Amino acid sequence: MRLINAITLQFEEFYGDRIPKYAILSHTWDEEEVTFQDWKDLKAASRKRGYHSAELSEAINSMFAWYRDAIVCYAFLSDVPYVDRSSPSPPPEFYQSRWFTRGWTLQELLAPVQVVFYSSDWSTIGERSSLASHISTVTGVDVVYLKGSPALASASISKKMSWLSRRTTTRVEDIAYCMLGIFDINMPLLYGEGSKAFLRLQEEIIKVSNDHTIFSWDWTPSVPKNWVSLFAPTPDAFRFSADYIKTQETTSVSTYSMTNAGLSIQLPIIRSWSHYFLVLNVEYSDGNPFQRACVPVAGISNLSSTGASKILQRSSFPPRVIMLYRDWSAGVEDIYVQSKIDETSLGLVPLHVPYTKAVLLTIGQINGLFDKQNKCRFWSSFNG
Incomplete structure (x- = not known):
């Protein structure tokens, strides 16, 4: 030096x-x-x-x-x-x-x-x-x-990302490069890749970490309408994610990796009346210890390319991560979460989860989505 x-x-x-x-x-x-x-x-x-x-x-x-x-x-x-x-x-x-x-x-x-x-x-x-x-x-x-x-x-990944969400850089790529040391990783610099740098950062993080808080981000107005990845598009999506922590009482390690079909991961799935939720090994720091952070996804079935595995996409609603009881799930399943829209998947049959495993979510169970005036925190980013 x-x-x-x-x-x-x-x-x-x-x-x-x-x-x-x-x-x-x-x-x-x-x-x-x-x-x-x-x-x-x-x-x-x-x-x-x-x-x-x-x-x-x-x-x-x-x-x-x-x-x-x-x-x-x-x-x-x-x-x-x-x-x-x-x-x-x-x-x-x-x-x-x-x-x-x-x-x-x-x-x-x-x-x-x-x-x-x-x-x-x-x-x-x-x-x-x-x-x-x-x-x-x-x-x-x-x-x-x-x-x-x-x-x-x-500090959890989502907490560090929440710190970053308050900051800006002159070059788009630097919002990812400035975090390399904080996450203790190294990766090549590719100036000109734009916002892809932040996605690459997250892909590098999951290679060395089993902290699911990296998936605990909210669908803020900064998220593109056609976003499908389980990775956040910008640090701004982590603005309200500082208090998520990795579950300590994990009986098994959830391995995941990036593939040509998207993010391959094994997670429990909860089906509500109209939504699917992936159950993460994440708790809220001062919340119910029996609840887990869950992210909404939309599902499609593509048996021809991935066998019995399910192909999923991050859903825009509910916009916030929601806390649910893990034992509401239908069990751990092999899934793929797309990293970008695949035109070949359009028109495929909806993902089916047996109705007997479905749960009905009440307003009381999703009160984390609303502020003290019972207004949706991100309602302005939706059209209905």
Whole structure:
């Protein structure tokens, strides 16, 4: 890795166990920023070449580790003015700082062992630990993770995604790439793939995780009407998913993988009067321990290509994940959930679940879909 010698102000490269102790800077980029090439060759500054693709890929895949291994991270908030240290709370500008809205700074907030915040004139605002409650208010990140206990790895996938849902990036792909370190995965960077990067991120996550909260997202207005995948199209779909946790009393491991037919997975299925629900190994953090998070799906049968397995699609209604009793299901079944619309599946016969295994859901059982005024939380995104 490259470090700046604080005495000579020259770049020096270190590898492996030769890397000395170092501090690291975090800030949001503005126009006319000084790049490595500018620093290396001032005569070439006007060219603004920046990193080449190989260096960029290495930097992004290594960034979380760089921040994690630093002895301290200095977070420079350029849009926060002078800070009165005698005040018990940060200035109002602290809560509106751009630093708390950018995708890349999420890992820069969470990875280091110590983060010290500075205002635009380099006045000390405070440390992450002492400002934890204020930062939590702005970012949605739980205070316990800001204070470093429990470890970040203990947070569910949906919780981490809910943190990301509050943030944006300049390039569409970066909303996925900025989370590589937080999920402890590596993947190639393909700038130009657009929103497919977020789908690739989720596909990489399920290769190393059995946490079903990755499927616990809501059908918000940002979800395309023709969406069929069990993966979310954008982080915004996880905005209200922070409190889902992986079920601890799981008797067996549910394996799943991506195939040419879609996501292959074994899950219990519940049939209601008019809907099908996949039962996930997910609980609500302060909910009924006998209930499981269930996502609505629409079903079609395609016996010619997948034998007795069922082909399903994510359904738009109910829009929210719903909590139901697991023993209402007809048992574990082999299913495929399509990753995109397959025109060859149009017109196939509806998926049949025996009526004796169906349940009737009442308004009381789906009250999670409604707010205190009994209005559907996402009703504006539907036409009926």
